[in-house]
Amino acid sequence: MPSLSSDSTFKKAVSKIQDIPTLPTILTKLNGIMLDPKTTAEDMGNLIGSDPSVAAKILKVVNSSFYGFPSRITTISHAIVILGFNTVKSIVLSISVFSAFETKGDIQGLNLETFWEHSVSVGACTEIVAKHSSFSAPEEFFICGLLHDIGKIILLKNLKEEYLQILKRVADEEIPLRQAEQEVLGFTHAEVGAYLLEEWKLSKTFVAAIRHHHNPALAGDEVKISSVVHVGDVMARCLCLGNGGDPYVPPLVDAAWDALDMDEEMFPTLLDECYERAQKSRVFLNFI
Amino acid sequence: MAYLDINDVKPDMKVVLDVCDAHGNVLLKQGALLTEAWIDRLKRRCITHIDVNSEVTISTAESEENGVKVQAEELQFVMKKIFTPVLAKPHMKALARSTYQYLKAKN
Numbered sequence: 001m002p003s004l005s006s007d008s009t010f011k012k013a014v015s016k017i018q019d020i021p022t023l024p025t026i027l028t029k030l031n032g033i034m035l036d037p038k039t040t041a042e043d044m045g046n047l048i049g050s051d052p053s054v055a056a057k058i059l060k061v062v063n064s065s066f067y068g069f070p071s072r073i074t075t076i077s078h079a080i081v082i083l084g085f086n087t088v089k090s091i092v093l094s095i096s097v098f099s100a101f102e103t104k105g106d107i108q109g110l111n112l113e114t115f116w117e118h119s120v121s122v123g124a125c126t127e128i129v130a131k132h133s134s135f136s137a138p139e140e141f142f143i144c145g146l147l148h149d150i151g152k153i154i155l156l157k158n159l160k161e162e163y164l165q166i167l168k169r170v171a172d173e174e175i176p177l178r179q180a181e182q183e184v185l186g187f188t189h190a191e192v193g194a195y196l197l198e199e200w201k202l203s204k205t206f207v208a209a210i211r212h213h214h215n216p217a218l219a220g221d222e223v224k225i226s227s228v229v230h231v232g233d234v235m236a237r238c239l240c241l242g243n244g245g246d247p248y249v250p251p252l253v254d255a256a257w258d259a260l261d262m263d264e265e266m267f268p269t270l271l272d273e274c275y276e277r278a279q280k281s282r283v284f285l286n287f288i
Numbered sequence: 289m290a291y292l293d294i295n296d297v298k299p300d301m302k303v304v305l306d307v308c309d310a311h312g313n314v315l316l317k318q319g320a321l322l323t324e325a326w327i328d329r330l331k332r333r334c335i336t337h338i339d340v341n342s343e344v345t346i347s348t349a350e351s352e353e354n355g356v357k358v359q360a361e362e363l364q365f366v367m368k369k370i371f372t373p374v375l376a377k378p379h380m381k382a383l384a385r386s387t388y389q390y391l392k393a394k395n
Contacts, residue, residue: 237370238383240366257378264383271386
């Protein structure tokens, strides 16, 4: 499938976007050292430790009930040994995101605190859905859930007039936000979010998961991870965890249902685990 | 505050002084809310009068029941609002039902 980044409508709109947040420096460096197979937990720990604020936040997260380790983890290297490189990188990215974007007040009527509460909750729900779908390291997918709607913030900040029209159509015609975005802009926040992740040089899997979280059928080889984010989003919306700006629960699409081999009997367990995980994930909201 | 005959007290009145038996044993502590069961028990222990706040506070049970009722109504309203446009889609009715039951139990 051709990249939407090459689509002319999308390109034209993206050219209007002045304010694409840059990837925090520490993540650029992390990406660099993680490409080297000789990198050790100590190397990564030293790099993260060079930013005491980030290091302190990571230790706060890994020592919270979100991970629930029986004893206190006091060094980043120890956290890396226990959680693995990718999960620690995902935590660094998660806590850095809040400083790259606005987190307080409103943009065009979208309350940012409830927006981030929704995003963090989708991160938590995505992890649970990944766990039920037999992914070996489900915690690595928290970041996909956290960033799934990030395109909305970019659009709200950069295409204000168009987004006002979109929000008006959502309210007047009672249609889903993504439908109004498609009709007004010719693309959705999902593509814009994917564009940001591409700019940030995040993995192609994550880019695809964000791009297709409303329609995993289009994700090709990445249908399973896109489905995980899709179902994570649906679960968080059902449970009214925060508010991503869309008034309705997105319908579960057949492609996700099939890719994850879902069953209606899973719902009570899934809802319970998602809700509990989302409560624990609130530790991330301390950083907004 | 009133010193009332045990036959005149009602559930949900607040005990304002410890209720003691003839031997000075505290049967019911100051601040407790009376219930039917406690009134019967005090009668059986030959308590004839107690100091209570004579204004009947809103029944805890009743208020909880009302609270739950309001919450259940609010929950139904919210569930209808967020699910109605998608109920016809596959599996969404089952998901709506499971979500409602889960959140109702949670509340």
